[in-house]
Amino acid sequence: xxxxxxxxxxxxxxxxxxxxxxxxxxxxxxxxxxxxxxxxxxxxxxxxxxxxxxxxxxxxxxxxxxxxxxxxxxxxxxxxxxxxxxxxxxxxxxxxxxxxxxxxxxxxxxxxxxxxxxxxxxxxxxxxxxxxxxxxxxxxxxxxxxxxxxxxxxxxxxxxxxxxxxxxxxxxxxxxxxxxxxxxxxxxxxxxxxxxxxxxxxxxxxxxxxxxxxxxxxxxxxxxxxxxxxxxxxxxxxxxxxxxxxxxxxxxxxxxxxxxxxxxxxxxxxxxxxxxxxxxxxxxxxxxxxxxxxxxxxxxxxxxxxxxxxxxxxxxxxxxxxxxxxxxxxxxxxxxxxxxxxxxxxxxxxxxxxxxxxxxxxxxxxxxxxxxxxxxxxxxxxxxxxxxxxxxxxxxxxxxxxxxxxxxxxxxxxxxxxxxxxxxxxxxxxxxxxxxxxxxxxxxxxxxxxxxxxxxxxxxxxxxxxxxxxxxxxxxxx
Amino acid sequence: xxxxxxxxxxxxxxxxxxxxxxxxxxxxxxxxxxxxxxxxxxxxxxxxxxxxxxxxxxxxxxxxxxxxxxxxxxxxxxxxxxxxxxxxxxxxxxxxxxxxxxxxxxxxxxxxxxxxxxxxxxxxxxxxxxxxxxxxxxxxxxxxxxxxxxxxxxxxxxxxxxxxxxxxxxxxxxxxxxxxxxxxxxxxxxxxxxxxxxxxxxxxxxxxxxxxxxxxxxxxxxxxxxxxxxxxxxxxxxxxxxxxxxx
Ligand SMILES: [Zn+2]
Numbered sequence: 001x002x003x004x005x006x007x008x009x010x011x012x013x014x015x016x017x018x019x020x021x022x023x024x025x026x027x028x029x030x031x032x033x034x035x036x037x038x039x040x041x042x043x044x045x046x047x048x049x050x051x052x053x054x055x056x057x058x059x060x061x062x063x064x065x066x067x068x069x070x071x072x073x074x075x076x077x078x079x080x081x082x083x084x085x086x087x088x089x090x091x092x093x094x095x096x097x098x099x100x101x102x103x104x105x106x107x108x109x110x111x112x113x114x115x116x117x118x119x120x121x122x123x124x125x126x127x128x129x130x131x132x133x134x135x136x137x138x139x140x141x142x143x144x145x146x147x148x149x150x151x152x153x154x155x156x157x158x159x160x161x162x163x164x165x166x167x168x169x170x171x172x173x174x175x176x177x178x179x180x181x182x183x184x185x186x187x188x189x190x191x192x193x194x195x196x197x198x199x200x201x202x203x204x205x206x207x208x209x210x211x212x213x214x215x216x217x218x219x220x221x222x223x224x225x226x227x228x229x230x231x232x233x234x235x236x237x238x239x240x241x242x243x244x245x246x247x248x249x250x251x252x253x254x255x256x257x258x259x260x261x262x263x264x265x266x267x268x269x270x271x272x273x274x275x276x277x278x279x280x281x282x283x284x285x286x287x288x289x290x291x292x293x294x295x296x297x298x299x300x301x302x303x304x305x306x307x308x309x310x311x312x313x314x315x316x317x318x319x320x321x322x323x324x325x326x327x328x329x330x331x332x333x334x335x336x337x338x339x340x341x342x343x344x345x346x347x348x349x350x351x352x353x354x355x356x357x358x359x360x361x362x363x364x365x366x367x368x369x370x371x372x373x374x375x376x377x378x379x380x381x382x383x384x385x386x387x388x389x390x391x392x393x394x395x396x397x398x399x400x401x402x403x404x405x406x407x408x409x410x411x412x413x414x415x416x417x418x419x420x421x422x423x424x425x426x427x428x429x430x431x432x433x434x435x436x437x438x439x440x441x442x443x444x445x446x447x448x449x450x451x452x453x454x455x456x457x458x459x460x461x462x463x464x465x466x467x468x469x470x471x472x473x474x475x476x477x478x
Numbered sequence: 479x480x481x482x483x484x485x486x487x488x489x490x491x492x493x494x495x496x497x498x499x500x501x502x503x504x505x506x507x508x509x510x511x512x513x514x515x516x517x518x519x520x521x522x523x524x525x526x527x528x529x530x531x532x533x534x535x536x537x538x539x540x541x542x543x544x545x546x547x548x549x550x551x552x553x554x555x556x557x558x559x560x561x562x563x564x565x566x567x568x569x570x571x572x573x574x575x576x577x578x579x580x581x582x583x584x585x586x587x588x589x590x591x592x593x594x595x596x597x598x599x600x601x602x603x604x605x606x607x608x609x610x611x612x613x614x615x616x617x618x619x620x621x622x623x624x625x626x627x628x629x630x631x632x633x634x635x636x637x638x639x640x641x642x643x644x645x646x647x648x649x650x651x652x653x654x655x656x657x658x659x660x661x662x663x664x665x666x667x668x669x670x671x672x673x674x675x676x677x678x679x680x681x682x683x684x685x686x687x688x689x690x691x692x693x694x695x696x697x698x699x700x701x702x703x704x705x706x707x708x709x710x711x712x713x714x715x716x717x718x719x720x721x722x723x724x725x
Contacts, residue, residue, distance in 0.1 A: 233541075388674055389498065407719075411678060
């Protein structure tokens with residue numbers, strides 16, 4: 001990804017020219033590259049050291065992971081994997097395992113490899129690994145490291161220039177699962193019909209879901225996809241839906257239906273833009289918790305983390321408190337104080353993610369101050385069509401002030417214009433710095449600025465906030 | 479003040495390239511000028527309304543496109559051919575464009591029949607043609623540069639019964655070899671450009687709306703100008719960023 005310092009990669013020895021270095025020495029070499037990367041101001045070096053490691057010792061990922069006596073958990077999804085990994089990490093830490101994690105959002109193969117350079121693995125003090133893995137990269141990682149628990153949460157239509165690959169992700173996941181040893185426990189979202197179809201009957205499965213129709217809706221969001229039965233292709237029926245195509249689903253033709261949940265949120269309270277409170281039913285008794293993350297999508301993240309924690313043997317009585325202590329992953333409902341004002345960063349990188357963000361900010365009863373930023377770089381998706389599948393219309397009556405920015409600021413402005421927002425009320429700022437200033441200037445009293453950026457736009461805004469001393473750099477954010 | 483009827487075909491199946499945005503543009507740009515617009519959605523199995531002035535066909539993924547091809551062949555194709563022959567406007571984007579032509583032969587050799595409104599035929603290539611695209615169009619004496627995004631595996635070739643919609647300025651276009659993009663017969667247009675197409679190409683949107691109004695009223699007229707500053711900025715920014723895009 002963009003920040004990883006291209007010039008660093010040239011330090012990698014060409015593949016095949018180097019004899020296999022001893023594991024500990026290979027790790028030391030690769031770690032040195034990460035240190036150098038940071039010194040040169042190239043960012044956190046969240047992938048380059050992993051490339052070096054694999055260059056000097058191709059099997060190192062499997063070898064290092066095998067040294068974790070308590071094993072690994074891997075988390076994948078279109079939305080929520082970073083936050084859920086963080087919540088799960090908090091539970092694991094409470095259990096007392098010393099963990100390594102790729103918490104800086106470096107979730108491709110080399111990002112996982114870089115995380116495995118943790119010195120505690122060689123010295124034997126680190127015992128467990130928590131990895132969030134990109135949907136496309138997951139099979140290649142899992143084939144090297146069979147996780148003890150594999151948590152699969154959801155599959156949504158992502159950036160559209162990757163579209164058409166939604167089916168191929170699901171196919172590649174099904175094949176990956178068929179290759180996995182049966183010692184791996186699958187933790188699957190019963191509410192997502194595409195995820196539910198991944199149960200191959202060979203692996204132990206822990207099902208999770210939401211069972212509080214009071215927070216569901218009878219109507220599906222515009223961006224809802226995968227609403228056809230995976231078994232017979234008939235249109236699925238929904239008694240209610242929660243986020244996108246997730247909900248209480250059943251196929252009227254072949255009878256496929258939502259599996260019964262082992263870990264289920266029986267009561268969900270959305271406490272404004274600050275938190276969610278959950279009561280969960282589990283095979284080991286009920287768990288209550290309040291987590292400082294807003295919105296229904298975070299309720300899913302909490303239930304998913306709980307189900308995975310239980311599957312790993314974390315004691316139910318410590319899970320509630322551990323979840324409550326977790327803070328936001330960077331850019332995901334992250335609250336920042338700057339110049340006496342508050343802003344909340346809410347990553348919005350695809351239609352389903354943006355729609356839950358829109359539901360979340362509406363929980364604030366005050367008139368809304370919004371800064372929306374749209375970039376179209378590789379990590380964002382080159383095709384920005386997806387913004388037209390986001391239900392911005394729902395926000396319009398609530399907006400007090402709107403600033404748009406990013407590489408495609410004008411097209412974002414057009415999205416609001418054609419939704420019916422008066423064009424003269426849209427503040428268009430091409431530069432991120434100017435946009436932030438203008439949005440903060442418009443903020444009055446103790447109001448909050450909601451910042452809805454795509455992925456690289458979030459990194460850009462975050463680095464401005466870091467430079468102004470309001471935030472820590474992302475590679476320090478652990 | 480006139481009433482324009484838009485028929486949005488298969489909104490449930492053909493919607494992956496923000497086709498909703500194109501419909502929103504048709505609606506707003508007529509309403510801002512004081513006209514009425516009715517948008518009628520027409521799905522699988524439903525018979526085609528024959529009184530619309532504008533028929534819209536979007537893009538879908540392969541599985542859904544197959545269902546639509548079958549429905550066009552058995553339920554709506556004949557009627558759509560006849561309303562378009564009578565002067566109704568048709569805009570078909572991506573997969574819709576392929577189906578508006580003679581058909582699409584997939585990588586596996588399977589043939590998906592089209593309805594032949596456009597003299598164009600499509601065969602899947604081994605790679606997808608993806609990226610920013612701009613084309614120069616000359617229709618009825620109007621020269622426009624239209625910008626968008628394309629993402630298609632099909633290679634389309636336009637026969638003598640249609641004309642290409644435009645000439646590729648940058649990007650791939652119909653087939654990555656003859657520098658043409660899209661196809662047109664009368665008021666029926668097929669194109670690979672999405673993004674969506676109409677919001678940042680307001681002049682092109684207005685051309686289509688003038689045709690729709692002419693169909694609705696029988697009178698040809700030019701639409702009053704609007705404040706298109708943001709639309710024009712989006713259009714010009716897309717052209718200006720060509721070659722200097724950050725990664
Ligand atoms: Zn079925």
